[in-house]
Amino acid sequence: MALRGYNAAATTRDTQVRCLVVACGPYVLAVPADWVRSILTQRETGCGETISSGGVAYPVTDLAARLRLPSLTSTAETRIILYGNEKCVCAFAVDRVLELVEPERHELRPLPTQFRNAERHRLAGFFLYRETMALVVNPRWLLEVGSQPDATRVSSELDTYGLQTEDTGLNALPKA
Secondary structure, eight states: OHHHHHHHHHHHHHTBOOEEEEEETTEEEEEEGGGEEEEEEHHHHOSSSEEEETTEEEEBOOHHHHTTOOOOOOOTTOEEEEEEOSSOEEEEEESEEEEEEOOBGGGOBOOOTTOOTHHHHHEEEEEEETTEEEEEEOHHHHHTGGGSTTHHHHHHHHHTTTOEEETTEEEEOOOO
């Protein structure tokens, strides 16, 4: 009886991916939430190229610049996301945090064929979110894990989110 309960719970968990949905400029982005370590205000983080929290130094990356968006304007809703796993961490600013969602796997879609090269490296896919769509950010790109020596371990961790990986990063989400 315990095994049946365990299998049922594992099946339920496998059908969803937890994502933190944020606004960055005009775009709605989703990042796999299991690697979100903390969400802070700019007052809490101060200024600098690294943010220390819980004994870990998070290098600050300019997400807007990396996505080739105009620089963010700091507001009361601006948040700093501390993001990472055991091997690699970073911090980045977003205009605002919208919510934590758990889209079903069948709701996740790969990028259309018009997206090529760099877009496929930066973005893993999308899903419908309210009256728009959320672009799923490739966490390997976000953390620049491709340059880490233990990238295969990170790839296996990403598979637990239901995201498929290749040498170039995440190229597609589960096919519907």
